[in-house]
Amino acid sequence: MNFFQSSGSSGCGTSGPASCQNANTPAADTCCYESPGGLIMQTQVWDTDVAGSPEDSWTIHGLWPDNCDGTYIEDCDPSRDYKNIAGLLESQGASSTLEFMQQYWLNDDGSNEKFWEHEWATHGTCYSTLNVDCLPSDSPTGAEAVAFFETVVRVFKTLPTYDWLAQAGITPSYSQTYSLSDLLSALEAGSGGYTPTLGCSRSDKLSSVSWYFNLKGSVIDGDFVPISTLHDSTCLSSGIQYLPKEG
Template sequence: MKTTAFLFVFLLGLSFAQGFDFFYFVLQWPGSYCDSQHSCCYPLSGKPASDFGIHGLWPNNNDGSFPSNCDPNSPFDSSQISDLTNSLNANWPSLSCPSSNSESFWTHEWQKHGTCAESVFDEHGYFSAALDLKAKADVLQMLSSSGIEPNNNSYDLRSIKGAIQAGIGHEPGIECNKDRSGNSQLYQVYLCVDSSGSSFVSCPVLPSVSCSSQVVLPSF
């Protein structure tokens, strides 16, 4: 009986130990989140800086598939990242409505994506790794160095990709959404990271998203 119980627990653990090949590190432009049909709400910590914010660090596979919600027995625990809260508020704010302290956003990201990387990170390590990657990837400065500014003007999509590739060393994925006038605008940037969650790499597969050839970068 004890052997059967042990085997059940062992196999249950294996079911949560999802493998993956690399991470998408996804950065979001707040101006494009807010300038859409859905609008936005600033977090309780105040209006975020005019900079790309973290959306998530997502385990992915080379064939384009991805694991999700891997371990229901590992719930988000805010006490585990209390020393990171100020940095998370600054770099990983929630813009969804109603206004919140962003913990629901972090909870979602940990439960859906972070629990699938527990072979690499515990909860603190997961959020700390994302903050470290954000510090390495100053996408706004990369764009600015190529004359691409958040000023509501349109820019060539190839120029946007080229500016980020020059800064990171690898081709990014670019996701657009529509502003209230129906224009294509720069919404999210996908950067690929090795399976240790520490170094940017060439993307084995880029996300299947679409943008127009001319893309607006709205102010925020």
């Protein structure tokens, strides 16, 4: 899997150490070195009963900045809990990002806007490299949130979980079940050797996947360096159902 790189500009570059790989030397500039949330997790969901959810793709849950030890902080700056994310994206020229989110970032009760606002306020405000002080002084209000959503979408596009499973003959079915080892092997093969964490509802129904990265530079335009998970999957070892979508 190629390293992900955004087309934006933070002025940081990507020649420095990756996040979580500089423990003995505290970062002097957290605008260009993600800290403390340098263990970045991109989580996707397989919702079977969400209206309009694509049958041949997982959908976005979020892009979360966990601390390097697996702990995390949330709701880091309530003063930036922006509302009307759709309007913010449209006003700053990110309509194509919004259109993608409307297909692939869906809330299970249909309130997508509420979901996006929550993900930004809870997780997006905790990225050190998206602090307002890290942006040019003439940036419009909410520019860092727009950069966040654009980056989430770009990272998601590099992780075609459905396709990687299908390439190994693993597709949604009402009758077929799968082993955890077969699921993980398929995803490792597709991603170039990186192991994600799989989540199951009631232990036997596949429901989520989390991919992990460290970051070189800024969330805006840095290199997302894939790494294997630090966490165990929550699914059974066998008899896992990967059910078709009904919405």
